[in-house]
Amino acid sequence: MSGQDPIAAFRVEAGELLDATEQALLDLSHDLESRALIDTVFRGMHTLKGSGAMFGFDALAAFTHHCETTFDSVRKGLIPATAELVALTLAAMDHMRTLVDDRDGSSASAVGEDLLARLHALLGNAHASAATLSDGEEASRVGPAASCLGHQSWHVTFRLPSDALTNGTNPLILLDELRDLGGTNLAVDLSAVPPLDELDPTQCHLGWALDLPASVTREEIEDVFIFVIDDMELSIEAIGNQAEAVGTSGDALPASEDLPIKNSSQVVPVAEARGSPLSRPASESVRVPADRLDLLMDRVGELVIVQSRLAQLTSNGVSGPAGELALRxxxxxxxxxxxxxxxxxxxxxxxxxxxLFGRFRRLVHDLARETGKSIELETDGESTEIDKTVSERLADPIVHLIRNSCDHGLETEEDRIAAGKSPSGRLRLSAQQAGGEVLITIEDDGRGISRERVRAKAEANGLIQPGQVLSDSELLQLIFQPGFSTASQITNLSGRGVGMDVVKRTIEGLRGNIDMTSEPGKGSVITLRIPLTLAIIDGLLVRVGNGKYVIPLAAVEECLELSLEEDIRSRGRSMIQLRERLVPFLRLRELFATGTRPDPYQKIVVIATGGERVGLVVDQIIGSHQTVIKSMSSLHRSIPSFSGATILGDGGVALILDVVQLVALGQSHEERLRAAG
Structure with a gap:
């Protein structure tokens, strides 16, 4: 029996379906006449409604039904697709996400009611418009099936594919939709049900027949079966006219002679059939291409063969040159x-x-409406791959950067035209792999960053001294300081200075760094340098006293020798001059209280992050080491200076140094020295 939680699986698939439908809505906002996009949105809602009802998300199914009805009116030409409708539907998609997490929807019922009221207002206007159509226009809208054939009703017979149940199709939901269309005289065909000893409960053996009023169009009937119509038997007959079968592969099903369903009370309600809901927490999952799993199986198969060789060799005994050669x-x-x-x-x-990039299309769409600016989002390098954990943790920092670009960077249409630019601002997201890193760039063609305002704000906040000489990179990095903002007023988007410092901390927590360039009047470019994965890193293995430590190699700039004379001379200052620049250094032996005497020839490992540099004094540099990161225990996670641990080849444990914490220690140490001297 599978241990997978079906509710968790539904939530994952519902999230993907909502993402795909949201992307179609965003595309529709740029092409409101696209029938293909309208159909895509409708099908997405139709699937979500059916799946939600199947798994007990009744509030989700009921709410989505109204949204589906609205887009059904768009498909039929009753109401046009407008920017207002797209914006309202996007808000409805947000509520659907809430209902996926909260089955009964009690936590956001007021929001849902407000959205439904606005949707009903749109439909009410559409019905009012439809009432003014002339008879000829009405006949054209209904189509030849109703206006030309002159029949009184439809007779529909259908049989689902035998594997419909295992593929997730619920016949009860289809019957409910047919009933909503006005279906009557429902009957069940039992002719294909096998004897009990041959019955496979996973197969669908039933067929159904019913009547529908002439006011229903053939397209509406087919839409009920939109996801199974290619594989099922379906006959739609206009009573009084020649029958027309759609997608049939056999004879029409008998109707009235079969066992009738007298009333809906004989059908077991879907909610009761499901039983008690599963309450196990959802676990994260990653979709993996089959070819990658095949490759993994090949490697495991080879490993099994090698293990068999090793077992045979040890059972025979390892002796002599031949045995040693085989063992090697x-x-x-x-x-x-x-x-x-x-x-x-x-x-x-x-x-x-x-x-990851797909999430930001909605963000930019909403920001453009909120700021009243015209913003075009461009993306590049979307096929670049990154660790799923890294991708999830990057979402919030990039949101902050995009919000700042849209609010502070990009100008209004009037200002852009006055500056000789195109009316629409351009925001570009790109990604590329460079060695063991992924470079993610956020670029805009806005007004750029004013160095004068940054310097004035930094001096006012006491971050730098008046007239202090800083490089352009150092000056721009000041905007990542806590509480720093050059906004003249606080808005819903920015101005409180609590976003960019969070960005910096998060990126550094991923062992990445941020590069920034900006040209006044032309825009800004922010580049995030992120490691491909957080599970394995290249490190520099060092010894301090009797302990071994790993320094992430990506942060290491260079290694120097610290002689005994220089060590004694630097006592009290802990500074070295490196290419005309003073760099503070920390004696890890003292920081970790090893209680050992220093080696005669100590080494300084210079590390850097975010433009800051600090030297770490160690006793010995052992060499490079590919490190598998193990998380710290609950008792040790709060200890600063360490981000994890790893197991060495000899079975010993080495702690992984937290570069960001060590640089912060070095900076505070340097400030104390400056204050004292």
Whole structure:
């Protein structure tokens, strides 16, 4: 029996369906006449409604039904697709996400009621318009099936594919939709039901027949079966005229002679059939292409073969040059397979960054409406892959950066025209892989960053001294200081200075860094340098006293030797001069209280993050080490200076140094020295 929680699986698939439908809505906002996009939105809502009802999300199904009805009116030409309708439907999609997390919708019922009232207002206007149509126009809208054939009703017979139940199709939902269309005289065909000892409960053996009024169009009947129509048996007959079968693969089903369903009370309600809801928490999942799983299976198969060779060798005993040679061969094979398994497993966690970029189309759409600006979003490099965990943690920082670009960077249409620019502002998101890093760039063609305002604000906040000489990069990095904002007034989007410092902390927590350039009048470019994965890093293994530590190699700039004379001379200052610049350094032996004497020839490992540099004094540099990161125990997570641990080849444990914390310690140490001297 599968251990997967079906409710958790539904929530994952519902999230993906909502994402896809939201993207179609955003595309529709740029092409309001696109029938294909309108149909895509309608099908997405239709699927979500049916799936939600199947898994007990009745509030979601009921709410989505109204949204589906609205877009059904758009499909039929009763109401036009407008920017207002798209914006309202996007707000409705947000409420649907809430209902996916909250089954009964009690936490946001008022929001849902307000959205439904606005949707009903749109439909009310559409019905008022429809009432003014002439008979000829009405006949044209209804179509030849109703106006030309002159029949009184439809007779519909259908049989679902045998695997419909296993594929998630619920016949009760289809029958409910047919009943909503005015279906009567429902009957069940039992002719294909096998004897009990041959019955497969996972197969659908029933057929159905019913009558529908002539006011229903053939297209509306077909829409009920839109997701199974290609594989099912369906006959739609206009009573009094020649029958027309759609998608049939057999004879029409008998109707009145079969067992009738006298009333709906004989049908087990869907909510009762489901039983008690499952309440297990949803677990994260990653969709993995089948070819990557095949590659993983190949590696595991090779590993099993090597293990068999090793078992046979040890059972026979390892002796002599031949035995040692065979053992060395197996050792090399295991090393190769371990490396390939590591690479394969890292690839399994990778997801295209398009899944991250896709979220920001909605954000930019809403920001454009809120600020009254015209903003065009461009994306590039969406096929670039990144670790799923990294992707999730990048969402909030990029949201902050986009909001700042739209609010502070991009000008209004009038200001852009006055500056000789196009009326629409351009915001560009791009990604590319560079070695073991992913570079994510947020670029706008707005007004750029005013150095004068940044310097004035920094001096007012005491971040720098008046007239202090700073490089352009150092000056721009000041905007990432806590509480820093150059906005003249506080708005709903920005101005309180609590966003950019969060961005910096989050990126540094991912072992990344931020580069920024800006040209006044032409725009700004912010580049996030992020490691591909958080699970494995290249590190520099060092010894301090009797302990071993790992410094992330991406943060290491260079290594120097600290002689005994220089060590004694720097006592009290802890500063070295490196290419005409003073760099503070920390004696890790003292910081970690090792209680050991220093080695005669200590080393300084210079690390850097966010434009700041600090030296770390160690006793010995052992060499590079590919590090598998293990999280700290609950008792040690609050200890600063360490971000994790790893197990070495000899079975010992080495702590991984937190570069951001160490740089902060170095900065505070330097400030104390300046204050004292």
């Amino acid at each position: 061969s197996i050792s090399e094979e295991v090393e190769r397979l371990a490396n390939e398994l590591r690479d394969t497993m890292m690839v399994l966690r990778m997801v295209p960054i398009a899944s």
